Amino acid sequence: xxxxxxxxxxxxxxxxxxxxxxxxxxxxxxxxxxxxxxxxxxxxxxxxxxxxxxxxxxxxxxxxxxxxxxxxxxxxxxxxxxxxxxxxxxxxxxxxxxxxxxxxxxxxxxxxxxxxxxxxxxxxxxxxxxxxxxxxxxxxxxxxxxxxxxxxxxxxxxxxxxxxxxxxxxxxxxxxxxxxxxxxxxxxxxxxxxxxxxxxxxxxxxxxxxxxxxxxxxxxxxxxxxxxxxxxxxxxxxxxxxxxxxxxxxxxxxxxxxxxxxxxxxxxxxxxxxxxxxxxxxxxxxxxxxxxxxxxxxxxxxxxxxxxxxxxxxxxxxxxxxxxxxxxxxxxxxxxxxxxxxxxxxxxxxxxxxxxxxxxxxxxxxxxxxxxxxxxxxxxxxxxxxxxxxxxxxxxxxxxxxxxxxxxxxxxxxxxxxxxxxxxxxxxxxxxxxxxxxxxxxxxxxxxxxxxxxxxxxxxxxxxxxxxxxxxxxxxxxxxxxxxxxxxxxxxxxxxxxxxxxxxxxxxxxxxxxxxxxxxxxxxxxxxxxxxxxxxxxxxxxxxxxxxxxxxxxxxxxxxxxxxxxxxxxxxxxxxxxxxxxxxxxxxxxxxxxxxxxxxxxxxxxxxxxxxxxxxxxxxxxxxxx
Numbered sequence: 001x002x003x004x005x006x007x008x009x010x011x012x013x014x015x016x017x018x019x020x021x022x023x024x025x026x027x028x029x030x031x032x033x034x035x036x037x038x039x040x041x042x043x044x045x046x047x048x049x050x051x052x053x054x055x056x057x058x059x060x061x062x063x064x065x066x067x068x069x070x071x072x073x074x075x076x077x078x079x080x081x082x083x084x085x086x087x088x089x090x091x092x093x094x095x096x097x098x099x100x101x102x103x104x105x106x107x108x109x110x111x112x113x114x115x116x117x118x119x120x121x122x123x124x125x126x127x128x129x130x131x132x133x134x135x136x137x138x139x140x141x142x143x144x145x146x147x148x149x150x151x152x153x154x155x156x157x158x159x160x161x162x163x164x165x166x167x168x169x170x171x172x173x174x175x176x177x178x179x180x181x182x183x184x185x186x187x188x189x190x191x192x193x194x195x196x197x198x199x200x201x202x203x204x205x206x207x208x209x210x211x212x213x214x215x216x217x218x219x220x221x222x223x224x225x226x227x228x229x230x231x232x233x234x235x236x237x238x239x240x241x242x243x244x245x246x247x248x249x250x251x252x253x254x255x256x257x258x259x260x261x262x263x264x265x266x267x268x269x270x271x272x273x274x275x276x277x278x279x280x281x282x283x284x285x286x287x288x289x290x291x292x293x294x295x296x297x298x299x300x301x302x303x304x305x306x307x308x309x310x311x312x313x314x315x316x317x318x319x320x321x322x323x324x325x326x327x328x329x330x331x332x333x334x335x336x337x338x339x340x341x342x343x344x345x346x347x348x349x350x351x352x353x354x355x356x357x358x359x360x361x362x363x364x365x366x367x368x369x370x371x372x373x374x375x376x377x378x379x380x381x382x383x384x385x386x387x388x389x390x391x392x393x394x395x396x397x398x399x400x401x402x403x404x405x406x407x408x409x410x411x412x413x414x415x416x417x418x419x420x421x422x423x424x425x426x427x428x429x430x431x432x433x434x435x436x437x438x439x440x441x442x443x444x445x446x447x448x449x450x451x452x453x454x455x456x457x458x459x460x461x462x463x464x465x466x467x468x469x470x471x472x473x474x475x476x477x478x479x480x481x482x483x484x485x486x487x488x489x490x491x492x493x494x495x496x497x498x499x500x501x502x503x504x505x506x507x508x509x510x511x512x513x514x515x516x517x518x519x520x521x522x523x524x525x526x527x528x529x530x531x532x533x534x535x536x537x538x539x540x541x542x543x544x545x546x547x548x549x550x551x552x553x554x555x556x557x558x559x560x561x562x563x564x565x566x567x568x569x570x571x572x573x574x575x576x577x578x579x580x581x582x583x584x585x586x587x588x589x590x591x592x593x594x595x596x597x598x599x600x601x602x603x604x605x606x607x608x609x610x611x612x613x614x615x616x617x618x619x620x621x622x623x624x625x626x
Contacts, residue, residue: 018042018043018044019042019043019044019045019046019047020042020045020046020047021046021047021048021049022046022047022048022049022059022060022082023047023048023049023059023080023082024049024050024051024052028052030051030052030053030055030056031051031059032051032056032058032059032060032061032125033059033060033061034061034063035060035061035062035063035066035068036063036064036066037063037064037065037066038066039066039067039068039069039368040060040062040066040067040068040069041068041069041070041071042068042069042070042071043070043071043073043074044070044071044074044075044076045070045074045075045076045077045078045079045219046060046068046070046078046080046084046217046219047078047079047080047082048060048078048079048080048081048082048083048084048216049080049081049082050080050081050082050083051082054126055125055126056125056126057083057085057125057126057127057214058082058083058084058085058125058214059080059082059083059084060083060084060085060217061085061086061124061125062084062085062086062087062249063086063087063124065370065371066086067249067250067251067341067368068084068217068248068249068250069250069363069366069367069368070219070220070363070366071363072362072363072364074219074220074363077109077219077220078216078217078218078219078220079216080107080216081107081108082216083104083214083215083216084104084214084215084216084217084249085127085212085213085214086103086104086212086213086249086341087121087146087210087211087212087213088210088211088213088340088341088342089208089209089210089211090190090208090209090211091190091206091207091208091276092189092190092207092209092276093190093191093192093193093194093207093276093279094135094138094139094140094141094157094189094190094191094192094193095139095189095190095193095276095278095279095280095281095286096189096190096274096276097160097187097188097189097272097274097288098187098188098189098190098344099185099186099187099243099245099271099272099343099344099345099346100185100186100187100188100245100342100343100344101183101184101185101186101244101245101246101247101342101343101344102117102180102182102186102213102215102218102245102247102342103213103217103218103246103247103248103249103250103341103342104117104213104214104215104216104217104218104249105117105182105215105216105218106215106216107215107216109216110179111179111180111181111182112179112180112181112182112215113176113177113178113179113180114130114132114156114158114161114175114176114177114188115130115132115176115177116215117213117214117215118130118156118211118212118213118214119212119213119214120142120153120154120211120212121146121148121210121212122148123148124148127212127214128153130153130154130155130156131153131154131155131156132155132156132157132158132175132176133155133157133158134155134157134158134159135155135157137281138157138159138160138281139157139191139192139193140154140155140156140157140189140190140191140192140209141153141154141155141191141192142154142155142191142192142209142210143209143210144192144206144207144208144209145208145210146210154191154209154211155191156176156188156191157189158175158176160187160188160189161173161174161175161176161178161186161187161188162174162186162187163178163180163184163185163186163243164185164241164242164243164346166225166226166227166242166356167227167231167356168231169227169231169240169241171187174186181224182218182222182247183222183223183224183244183245183247183361184224184242184243184244184245185243185244185245185344185345186243186245186344187243187344190207190209191207191209192207192209193279194206194207194279213342217248217249218247218248218249219248219363220362220363221360221361221362221363222247222360222361222362223358223359223360223361224242224244224358224359224360224361225242225356225357225358226240226242226265226266226347226349226356226357226358226359227240227241227242227349227356228240228265228349228350228351228352228353228354228355228356228357229351229353229354229355230351230353240267240348240349240350240351241270241346241347241348242346242347242348242349243344243345243346244344244345244346244347245342245343245344245345246339246340246341246342246343246344247361248341248361248363248366249341250341250366250367250368251338251339251340251341251366251367251368251369251370252338252339252343252361252365252366252367253337253338253365253366253367253369254269254293254295254307254336254337254338254339254345254365255295255300255303255307255337256300256364256365256367257359257361257362257365258294258295258417259295259298259299259300259303259417260360260362260364260365262359262360263359263360264416265349265357265359266347266348266349266359267348267349267350267416267420267421268292268293268294268348268420268421269292269293269294269336269345269346269347269348270290270291270292270293270345270346270347270348270423271290271291271293271309271312271331271336271345271346272288272289272290272312272344272345272346273288273289273290273291273311273312273314273331273332274286274287274288274289274314274331275287275288275314275327275329282319283317283318283319284316284317284318284319286316286317287314287315287316287327287329288312288314288315288317288331289312289313289314289315289323289331289425290312290346290423290425291309291310291311291312291331291336291401292309292310292420292423292446292447293307293308293309293336293337293345293420294307294308294417294418294419294420294447295307295308295337295417295418296308296384296405296417296418296447296449297407297409297417297418298409298415298416298417298418299409302409303337304337304384305335305337306335306336306337307335307336307337308386308403308405308420308447309333309334309335309336310401310402310403310420310446310447311330311331311332311333311401312330312331313326313330313331313398313399313400313401313425313426314326314327314328314329314330314331315327315425315426323425323427324427325427325428326393326397326398326399326426326427326428326429328392328393328395328396328397328398328399328586328587329396329399329586329587330399330401330586333401333581333582333583333584334600338367338369340369340371347359348421350421383479384405384478384479385405385406385407385452385478385479385480385481386403386404386405386406386476386477386478386479386480387403387404387474387476387477387478387480387485388401388402388403388404388474388475388476388477388581389401389402389403389404389431389472389473389474389475389498390402390472390473390475390584390586391431391470391471391472392470392471392472392473392586393428393429393464393468393469393470393471394429394468394469395469395587396586396587397428397429397468398426398428398429398430399586400426400430400431400432400446401446402431402432402433402446402447403446403447403448404433404448404450404458404525405418405447405448405449405450406449406450406451406452406480406481407449407450407451408451410449410450410451411450411451412435412450412451413435413436414435414436414443414445415449418447418449419435419443419445419447419448419449420445420446420447421443421444421445421446422444422445422446423446424444426463427465428464428465428466429462429463429464429465429466429468429470430462430463431460431461431462431470431472432444432445432446432460432461433445433446433448433458433459433460433461434459434460434461434520435448444461452481452482454481454482454527454529456525456526456527457488457524457525457526458524458525458526459520459521459523459524460487460523460524460525461518461519461520461523462514462518462519462523463517463518463519464514464515464516464517464518464519465516466516467513467514467515467516468513468514469511469512469513469514470511470512470513470514471509471510471511472487472496472498472509472510472511473498473509474498475573475581475584476575476579476580476581477579478578478579478580482527482528482529483527483528483529484497484527484528485497485498485525485526485527485528486498486510486525486526486527486528487510487512487523487524487525487526488523488524488525488526489512489522489523490521490522490523490524491522495526496510496511496512497510498510498525547563547564547565547567548561548562548563548564548567548569548610548612548618549561549562549564550608550610550618550620550622551622552598552622552623552624554623554624554625554626556595557597557598557599557626558595558596558597558598558599559574559595559596559598559608559622560593560594560595560596561593561594561595561596561608561610562592562593563590563591563592563593563594564592566590566591566592567590567612567613568589568590568612568613569588569589569590569591569594569610569611569612570586570587570588570611570612570613571584571585571586571588571609571610571611572584572585572588572594572596572608572609572610573608573609573610573611574596574598574606574607574608574609575606575607575609576601576602576604576606576607577604577605577606577607582601582606583596583597598624598626599626601624601626602624602626603624603625603626604623604624605621605622605623605624606621606622606623606624607619607620607621607622608620608621608622
């Protein structure tokens with residue numbers, strides 16, 4: 001009979017102990033702890049002993065969102081030859097990359113390897129080995145979901161398992177047996193093949209593969225290398241990057257990690273995102289890019305629950321794997337402050353020519369945060385003042401998400417944690433803020449924070465290789481101190497209104513046509529203070545007068561749009577009651593039906609705003625129940 005320690009955490013939010021040892025009984029019966037949907041907290045080290053059992057192989061099981069946290073003052077490292085087991089799932093098929101980090105390592109302090117530390121769950125306690133082979137043309141295979149009665153053995157294609165080499169600033173293939181040191185990340189593609197995503201979005205596949213990770217839980221200080229020298233073939237895109245990953249069996253507060261005094265080398269954090277409707281392993285068929293995250297404050301107590309994030313611009317790629325032209329599409333706008341178990345991300349560092357430096361993950365950066373948002377997710381106790389711009393070139397040939405914030409704690413120069421350097425990775429056209437007085441030291445930004453002055457003229461630059469149109473929208477305005485905002489052309493002395501401060505989500509938009517060129521000292525963001533009430537826009541059409549029907553389906557957790565006259569829908573936007581943009585889609589086309597995912601939203605009232613050709617606008621409020 002096994003000695004079973006089940007944590008009855010329905011009565012307590014967590015279990016606290018100085019240190020934890022789990023080992024078989026004196027007569028050799030296996031002993032284990034099973035934690036379901038709650039937190040296990042251990043102040044000091046965890047020591048696990050091998051159960052020597054095929055039925056109960058692990059010493060600690062974390063299931064259904066359970067996490068392990070350990071104290072900030074942990075002295076000794078975790079040890080033993082027993083195993084911690086946890087699940088992580090991804091909605092990616094065989095063609096989609098994910099960036100991972102491992103929460104466990106091998107026994108005897110060996111590095112994580114796929115062959116030793118990733119297994120295929122067969123029921124809640126047991127698992128079998130993963131087969132590292134290709135199905136078809138470099139594809140993986142597995143069951144979707146956790147129906148253990150479906151007997152499909154997990155197969156992972158080793159072709160797509162890579163590290164990022166910090167020294168050479170290039171990809172390094174590791175396969176199934178290559179080691180991944182704690183704190184570093186790796187790439188892996190998913191399983192199976194889906195012909196369409198989930199019918200609603202290019203960001204999520206219908207496939208939902210579960211992986212079991214087993215090993216000694218990582219804990220304590222974990223240091224990794226970062227590069228500060230100029231190395232690599234494409235310095236604007238890849239130089240000074242480190243592929244890192246959450247190294248713990250708990251969530252990681254990236255704001256605490258970023259703002260730690262020992263981690264001053266970090267410039268920004270980037271998340272890989274891609275169009276998951278593309279089913280091809282060829283570079284030239286794929287569309288993807290990196291989004292940019294920073295805390296948005298240099299004071300941890302003032303960081304919002306999400307931090308600041310600008311979504312990825314998706315690019316085409318060449319046969320050789322280098323970045324090509326923009327696709328005009330973009331990544332998903334997700335809260336990125338809390339990295340879940342197994343999440344990988346890129347750290348970037350500026351060129352300071354100081355060689356290899358280190359940054360350190362610590363137990364003080366760990367938190368207990370579940371992956372799915374609760375009812376207070378979009379309610380921030382931090383009063384932020386910001387405006388989010390979407391800059392669209394031509395007919396959606398290129399897209400750039402930019403954020404301008406107003407804070408008395410910011411300066412007019414570069415503020416680490418409050419400003420984010422622009423990736424400057426577009427080939428044909430782009431838009432960016434700029435700071436710095438000396439022409440040779442100007443810094444391009446994609447996120448800028450500065451104190452508000454109504455007399456300010458904030459530079460916004462454009463680079464354009466072929467004549468075309470530039471359209472700027474202020475898609476989100478929170479607690480802004482102005483009445484209206486404009487794009488000012490210093491050469492023509494014209495102002496183009498972008499949008500006034502209103503949660504009614506009006507769509508006044510600056511649009512102009514520019515010849516090819518670099519526009520570095522011509523355009524500025526300027527403001528107009530309150531004088532009189534905006535009379536509104538008479539061209540608005542409500543959904544009752546439109547050929548577009550909008551309805552919320554809370555059973556399937558989607559917002560449905562029926563386009564009965566097959567109008568060309570330029571934009572689909574969804575705002576919460578505070579005016580935050582929680583979903584957007586451009587160039588949606590002329591389909592009959594659309595389904596917009598709402599499973600990740602808080603329960604509440606939202607405003608759907610659809611824009612068709614000739615700027616006709618359709619507005620409807622929906623009620624989301626989650």
